[in-house]
Amino acid sequence: MTTPVSSAATGHSPSAVTQRPRRRRSTRWVAIAFVAPLLVYLVVFYAYPLIENVTMSLHRFDRGSFVRGGAPFVGLDIYREVVSDPRFWRVVSQTATFTVVSILFQYVIGLALAVFFHGGQFRLSAALRGMFLVPWLLPVIVSGTVWQWMMNPDSGVINSFLGVFGIDPVWWLNADNALMSVTIANIWLGIPFNLVILYSGLQNIPTDLYEASSLDGASPWQQFWRITMPLLRPVSVITVLLGLVYTLKVVDIIWIMTTGAGSSQTLATWSYGMAFGKGASTVIRYSQASAVGTILLLVALAFGVVYLVMQRRRED
Amino acid sequence: MRRAPWKTPVAVVLTAVMLFPIYWMVNVSLTNRASIRRGDLIPIDFTLDHYGVVLSQQLPYLATSVLIGIGTVLLTLAIATPAAFGLAKLSFPGGRTLSFILIVAQMVPAVVMSLGFYSIYNRIGLLNTVPGLILADSTIAVPFAVMLLTAFMAGIPRELIEAAEIDGASTWRVFSAIVVPISRNSMITASLFAFLWSWSDFLFASTLNREGGLLRPITMGIYNYIGAQNQEWGPMMATAVVASIPAAVLLVVAQKYVSAGVTAGAVKD
Numbered sequence: 001m002t003t004p005v006s007s008a009a010t011g012h013s014p015s016a017v018t019q020r021p022r023r024r025r026s027t028r029w030v031a032i033a034f035v036a037p038l039l040v041y042l043v044v045f046y047a048y049p050l051i052e053n054v055t056m057s058l059h060r061f062d063r064g065s066f067v068r069g070g071a072p073f074v075g076l077d078i079y080r081e082v083v084s085d086p087r088f089w090r091v092v093s094q095t096a097t098f099t100v101v102s103i104l105f106q107y108v109i110g111l112a113l114a115v116f117f118h119g120g121q122f123r124l125s126a127a128l129r130g131m132f133l134v135p136w137l138l139p140v141i142v143s144g145t146v147w148q149w150m151m152n153p154d155s156g157v158i159n160s161f162l163g164v165f166g167i168d169p170v171w172w173l174n175a176d177n178a179l180m181s182v183t184i185a186n187i188w189l190g191i192p193f194n195l196v197i198l199y200s201g202l203q204n205i206p207t208d209l210y211e212a213s214s215l216d217g218a219s220p221w222q223q224f225w226r227i228t229m230p231l232l233r234p235v236s237v238i239t240v241l242l243g244l245v246y247t248l249k250v251v252d253i254i255w256i257m258t259t260g261a262g263s264s265q266t267l268a269t270w271s272y273g274m275a276f277g278k279g280a281s282t283v284i285r286y287s288q289a290s291a292v293g294t295i296l297l298l299v300a301l302a303f304g305v306v307y308l309v310m311q312r313r314r315e316d
Numbered sequence: 317m318r319r320a321p322w323k324t325p326v327a328v329v330l331t332a333v334m335l336f337p338i339y340w341m342v343n344v345s346l347t348n349r350a351s352i353r354r355g356d357l358i359p360i361d362f363t364l365d366h367y368g369v370v371l372s373q374q375l376p377y378l379a380t381s382v383l384i385g386i387g388t389v390l391l392t393l394a395i396a397t398p399a400a401f402g403l404a405k406l407s408f409p410g411g412r413t414l415s416f417i418l419i420v421a422q423m424v425p426a427v428v429m430s431l432g433f434y435s436i437y438n439r440i441g442l443l444n445t446v447p448g449l450i451l452a453d454s455t456i457a458v459p460f461a462v463m464l465l466t467a468f469m470a471g472i473p474r475e476l477i478e479a480a481e482i483d484g485a486s487t488w489r490v491f492s493a494i495v496v497p498i499s500r501n502s503m504i505t506a507s508l509f510a511f512l513w514s515w516s517d518f519l520f521a522s523t524l525n526r527e528g529g530l531l532r533p534i535t536m537g538i539y540n541y542i543g544a545q546n547q548e549w550g551p552m553m554a555t556a557v558v559a560s561i562p563a564a565v566l567l568v569v570a571q572k573y574v575s576a577g578v579t580a581g582a583v584k585d
Contacts, residue, residue, distance in 0.1 A: 027406055027407055027487070028406075028407055028408075028409060030402075030406055030487045031402045031406030031407055031408035031409075032402070032408065032409075033402075034398040034399060034401055034402030034406060034408075034487075034491070035398070035399045035402035035403060035408050035414070037394070037395050037398060037399065038395050038396070038398075038399035038414075038458070038462060039414075041395050041458065042417065042421070045451060045452075045454070045455050045458075046421055046424070046429075046455065048432070048436065049428075049429050049431075049432025049433050049436060050424065050428065050429070050432055051432070052431075052432035052433075052435050052436055053428050053429075053431045053432040053435075056431065056432075056435055066435075066438070067438070113330070116323070116326075116327070116330075117327070119318075119320065120318045120319060120320025120323060121318070121319050121320065122319065122320050122321055122322075122323040122324045122327065123321065123324045124324055124327065124328070125323075125324075125327065128327045128328065128330075128331045130567060131331050131334075131335060132331065132334055133567060134334075134335060134338060134563065134564075134567065135334070135335075135337075135338075137512065137563035137566055137567055138338070138516070138560055138563050139515065139516035139518070139535055139559055139560070139563070140516065140518055141516075141518050141535045141538045141539060141556075141559070142341070142538070142556040142559055142560055143337065145538060145541075145542065145552060145553075145556055146337045146338070146340060146341045146553070146556065147337060148542075149340075149344065149549055149553070150337060150340060154353070155352070155353040155354075155355055156355075157340055157355055160355050188334075188337070191334070245423045248425070249423075249424075249425035249426060249427065251425075251426065251427050251519055252518040252519060255518075256518070256539075256542065259543075268425055268427050271427050271428075271431070272427045272430075272519075272523075275431055275434070275523070276430075276434075276522065276523050276526070286431070286434075286435070289431055290428075290431050293425065293427055293428040293431050294428065296425050296427070296428065297424060297425055297428050300423050300424070300425055301420065301423060301424075303423075304419075304420055304423040308416065308419060308420075
């Protein structure tokens, strides 16, 4: 689940500097005491699992050594195996397709809706905009199962709808179409996030710019390309980058709809499936799962760093 | 601003298209088993039987989810509220670095966290337990809650705190008697989101609490239906409807609290 907090305002007040030194030293210790539980928490519940994950990827675990311990250290062997696995680059390209197509459509549809809701007052505007948040707030298991049923080849409402236009039933969730289907569902999930962020961005564009340009005879189309898009650019960049980070790590919607079958396998679902896949026949491969997870983590953090740099540049 | 009354019907149609999957879920949940595959646009073959199944089968999962949600909220607030005060109002060294870490923390893929937790929990015996899941679920909410509360507390006027300090109040007293009551609305907002995220969590539940029996959350109650022979769509959709209730409540209630959190403030310059 994702959150739209784009920047952390840690309000450092300069007034502490004006206090006398001894007083300042004691408040510093008090401050540390207040923040200490969080620091301990971050070490125990963030750093430790992350280190544990990396450690697992450097040792060769099987079911026995996972329970009893004593897995041998193998350095980067697991990473080499994972990367040279014939599935690896296919999964990477599917992950890229899933992410890029999701974000492209989420952004375009979210922006169109934001512009629609922003320009001109109308009845029910706020209420209907609020309703658009629903897909974002629902548990993904709910959305995932509903989409799965709507995409049922025999009885799904989507195929019934297409049938009205004489289109043959689509086998949505088979190996070839799975990527398209989970991407459609994921676009639906991500539209609210884009709408909310872009709408708030639009509200920060001064309205007199639009008024002045209408007096000069600019059409709405020109206004959109000459005013809205350029002034919205910083917000757009942030939205897309955050979307990248959040979409890369998606497991639930894909796993619930297809268990990562066929073309819908991404790095995140691959990692998840190797460790936690259903079915007794699956060989549990924690080390490989951790290695893929770590690769995913590095990619997500790379985009995260770009995001933070852009965010900071925007604030300065 | 201009008025554009023509937009109302368009907006209604767009919202209807967007929310169609939710309508379809309700529709299927109210349709008799024999007629579900027919795909009627309204539940002509109406029944409430599927909700009867929810009541008879899913109540333990719902109760577990409520328990986990409350636990997650309490833990999140206990960690985040004092930390936010330290960051916003006391001269905590390294606040900028910490806020950087909190943003990065939210970008860590949940599957990576669950792999790490799984291995640790396996060692210390926290697998398939409610406390284990509460601890894991709180990691989704704590960074958000710290950032939300810090942003709010940074806006509390310094005069208010200085006035209390001149009256001899300790820092703890300032925190508990002034800052916490003023921050009530943003604490409620953080709580609502913490509850919703733990309620919605699939990833930690399906990895850290796979074999917890009835002490598993409602997301696992729904997941049980998937992949079973003869997938039972009616009870599954009815359970999904019930599982959506907290989201609906949040939508109605939290919009108010979100804006209240922004505009609150006791003293004006």
